[in-house]
Amino acid sequence: MGVEANALKRGWKAWLHAWLLEKLVEHYNQLTRTRKQALMNLVSDRVLEIGAGCGANLDFLDPRQVLWVATDINAHALRRARQRALRAGLRAQFCYALSECLPFPEAAFDAVICTLVLCSVRDPLRALREAWRVLKPNGRLVFVEHVAAASGTRLRAWQERLAPLWAGFTDGCRLNQETWHWLERVDFQELRIEHFSLPLPLVGPHIAGYGIK
Numbered sequence: 001m002g003v004e005a006n007a008l009k010r011g012w013k014a015w016l017h018a019w020l021l022e023k024l025v026e027h028y029n030q031l032t033r034t035r036k037q038a039l040m041n042l043v044s045d046r047v048l049e050i051g052a053g054c055g056a057n058l059d060f061l062d063p064r065q066v067l068w069v070a071t072d073i074n075a076h077a078l079r080r081a082r083q084r085a086l087r088a089g090l091r092a093q094f095c096y097a098l099s100e101c102l103p104f105p106e107a108a109f110d111a112v113i114c115t116l117v118l119c120s121v122r123d124p125l126r127a128l129r130e131a132w133r134v135l136k137p138n139g140r141l142v143f144v145e146h147v148a149a150a151s152g153t154r155l156r157a158w159q160e161r162l163a164p165l166w167a168g169f170t171d172g173c174r175l176n177q178e179t180w181h182w183l184e185r186v187d188f189q190e191l192r193i194e195h196f197s198l199p200l201p202l203v204g205p206h207i208a209g210y211g212i213k
């Protein structure tokens with residue numbers, strides 16, 4: 001257990017969020033399949049996933065190449081991730097952990113995966129610095145995140161307007177976050193960020209890419 005007891009979520013709301021997440025995963029994976037597969041091909045050996053949810057990214061990991069360490073604060077999501085890992089035949093470990101405070105030593109992982117997480121964690125910069133800390137030198141953080149639309153657009157205005165309501169329904173997910181700024185503030189020797197858009201209401205604007213420690 002790597003998480004303060006009060007941060008661990010295991011009540012009915014957590015159950016509902018995990019259930020919904022699993023329902024949405026297939027569609028989202030279809031929309032992002034090419035990008036996700038290209039990024040997941042870059043990771044191998046000891047791979048940490050922060051905010052792993054129900055294990056959506058297991059579809060893209062090679063069981064022969066990866067030991068997957070999944071962390072999250074939602075007990076129901078991690079239970080679903082465990083079932084998915086079993087079905088995929090992947091070597092896996094599970095740990096309740098806040099991304100902002102990872103219970104692992106420095107340089108413990110060859111890669112870190114982060115998808116649709118930085119919108120939800122309370123302190124994304126701290127989470128990214130933690131990911132950097134636990135990466136080995138030359139290790140890689142791969143990410144896919146929905147982000148704020150360009151400022152001045154109608155979509156951005158709607159994101160700003162609906163952000164508080166949205167966060168209430170989605171376990172704290174922020175619609176209007178310029179996540180690329182957080183990534184740029186971490187000390188990666190190389191950082192690749194691609195901006196693109198998916199055909200989704202409100203959460204269409206995305207970034208994907210990787211940072212090398």
Ligand SMILES: C[S@@+](CC[C@H](N)C(=O)[O-])C[C@H]1O[C@@H](n2cnc3c(N)ncnc32)[C@H](O)[C@@H]1O
Binds near residue numbers: 025052071099117120
């Ligand atoms: C939108 S879901 C994405 C799950 C998964 N990464 C995916 O791509 O399907 C966000 C996940 O981040 C988890 N989460 C939110 N804040 C967190 C934090 N501070 N530390 C760790 N996990 C967190 C939530 O419990 C949830 O499972």
